[in-house]
Amino acid sequence: MTPKLAAESQLDLSALFYSLLFASQQSTTTGIANNLERSVMQKIEQALSSPESIAENVLKLPSKILELDKKLADDSIETQELIQLIEQDPLLCVEVLKLCNSPAFKRADTDVSSIQQALVQVGRQQLRQFITTCLARELIDIKAIYFRRFGAEIWRHSMQVAFLASELARSEQRDRAFLLGLLHDVGKIAIFKLLVDAFYQAEPGEQPSSSLFKQVMTTKSLTLSALLARYWQLPEHFEASLTLLANSNIKPVDEMALLIWKANIISECSMLQQVDKLPQAALALLLAQVDLSEEEFIVLHQKLMQF
Template sequence: MIKSIFNKIFNIREEATLERPKSFSQTDLSKPINTVVPQKPADERCDSSVSVDLEALFYSLLFPARTKDSGGVANNLERRVMAEIEQALASPQLIAEKVLKLPSKVLELDRKLADPQFDTKDLLALIEQDPLLSVEVLKLCNSPAFKRGEREVTSLQQALVQLGREQLRRFVTSSLVREMLDIKPIYFRRFGAEIWRHSMQVAFLASELSEEDRDTAFLLGLLHDVGKLAIFKMLLDAFVQAEPGEQPNSWLFRQVMTAKSLTLSALLAKHWQLPSTFETELDKLAHVHTRPNEGIAAVVWRANVISEISMLQQASKLPADMLSNLLALVGLEQAQFDELHEKLQQF
């Protein structure tokens, strides 16, 4: 029963309603450009040194370094969390039920949004029962990245008229998934904010880059980093027992965070009974030294790298020589990236 409902939620086959932004109007990013380097076979290793460097830099956005990088030596805090990660990989159901639970309201609301016969007034009343959800949906409607026209959207009725049911479904789902980022300690809110911003960027880019099934690409991009959120919440719990001043600052922990989080994302997708496509594509992404060469995983991989480049560039943390290598890796010219970068800063 639950699985069939989720199949309806995520296996959307109608045409996507997200309007292509003006900044993408001159170049169709879903098609390769002349400067794209030939793609490697799926089983061939990508440039792992560039990939590792990028992840290490991106990690610095999530956890501002306060102490010297300890390299391959993990401290007590990190060892405790890494042990919990291994337990989570062995029993993902515990993480899905206690640490990172998918909001149950997704089921009821999406079922109503997907039914064109469902009365519009009843639909809006259902969303309005959750004031926080209503506020989050309106904030998304009026955000620079998604706003259409000069008029501000001030009601859910107006949002439904302007966006249509399919786009409203995306916004409602995004707002509900965001509930999983409920992070209390003020110092660590930066992690939640940056991960959510990154997830929204990847979702948006994946839907733009995908040649087919843009809705699934959007949602896979949105959920690809849920494993990082789960690990981060484990880290918060571990801080209660940590020594004063102890921070996650080793290269080893960064590697574990990167590789294991994607595996955990795939396992969570399976436990949440999402369509098997999600687990399959996330599992492809979990092989961090291999670039997926086809399917939605390849689209999300490219979207993920572009988002990381953009966020690091905005923070002035990306060396110029590394930028050129990364742009070649994702098949973008500098002018194309500049257009994307300007758009992504609005998230």
Template sequence: MEQFQPRQSQPTSAKSATQQQSCTPIVAIDLSALFYSLLFPSTQLSGTANELEKNVFRRVEAALASPKAIAERVLKLPTQIAALDQQLADENTDTKALLLLIERDPVLSVEVLKLCNSPLFRRSDKEVTSLQQALVQLGREQMRRFVTTAMMRKVIDIQPIYFRRFGSQVWRHSMQVAYLSSELTQEDPDTAFLLGLLHDVGKIAIFKLLLEAFKQAEPGEQPCSSLFRQVMTAKSLSLSALLARYWELPSLFEAELSRLAVVDSKPAGGLAEVVWRANLISECSMLFEAGKLQPGQLDRLLFDAAIDRETFEQLHQKLVLF
């Protein structure tokens, strides 16, 4: 935060400018509302929840009371993800056996190779054409992240064409947060990556509940209340934490996601703070790209994220590649 500390002395003109700025009221930035507009761009917000939204609220409360049902029926984690991640993390696991395990799932293999050859992660001009080559070129740690990412992509898949934009935007945001989380910490970048990737699974679960509720809704009904936005923002992180517990992920995941679920409060230290900052930077980047942030708003949010404008612009150039 050193770059944000005030200087000890200023010229008179600079002081008067500062005094003028201090008299200007700071307008609160509702970042969740701005980001919601990216997920549902055609929706005009209203203050009152409609029957569709009330139906979703009831389903969300039921899901929070019984995460087992939502984990088994709505958002099922691939059974091999935890075991495969553990084996990739273990340096003693035989490489050949590891590659055979991945190759059992042809779709997983293809998705991993796509990530290896994507503009953001490609290491050379030569295309990676096999998992063996990918493991040699990228190393076990990067391979672990790619396999986890490819498996989570199946969980977040959104089928209905009308809402495919929602799924693609949330997935893009999740990947950005995972990448940023691993970049912002030296403590445990691999765990930070997976935590960033998982932080929005509750939002996907709520959205899938919304799709189910549509079957009983009146024609033309849409999620359009500010209350629904608040539920998507606040309840989703609590649901993410509960899902991590039911999926039997290491207890650290539920603990850090629970810390993130405390609304309007920045976590102090640990991986929760890392993911909190990564989430803020990603939302700023996506909104900035869409032309939905004014320069003053962006500077204010970057201050909260504890990065300067130059650092943000460098990160932004990478994030737009997702």
């Protein structure tokens, strides 16, 4: 694939990105699916016709996520009441404090050691994003060996897209953009879980390596994300934006969908750049697509490397 083709096609960029997730021993990939891939693709088609089965059995959205997000968005709720609400979940508190003190988000030289301190130091809006992130991360609950291999990169990409979408959005849209960015890849996470299950029945050494499978992961996962958003009864604009994004060959005109589309390309470019998998000519053309100068990309790339 030439750099020009890679740059001009969102599908091809995604195929490049998936080569990071599904490292193949083969020197080239083909359009012919192997038994493992055929098994997963069959399950994907079943999932698209019955998303409720995926939502209930494969990818259960934590019930607290929308309830707590709504309360955090309500300015009438007193700070102390919010703190007590968060502190009812000790594991959530630990994860939130880890995020506060991570290189990507740390604001001061001293560590944040309490939810109250976190509220003061990072603010209510940022804390809301941290809590949403920690709760959404429960969606990936995979045995460590498989998580290290695929899930960690998918999750890192989701976090990067959420961060970028929030950075690119108008101030009044930042929370909405962040949550949409965080959840836009739930379809990929569901497919990833189906893939993990399929590994148990796969032939030794069999890996997802065909270009066909990568294309399916690209197009079908966003359709599945939209269907899951509807089943979870997320606000209607979530499903609408995700449905528009599912047509990966068309640059969306809808403002929110366009934010996620841009953030997705920037994140994929950054992750590929980090492992020297994206030719400079392709990067330049892709940055032109998202109206970003190379200097602006470098600034964002440095931030994304901290995730």
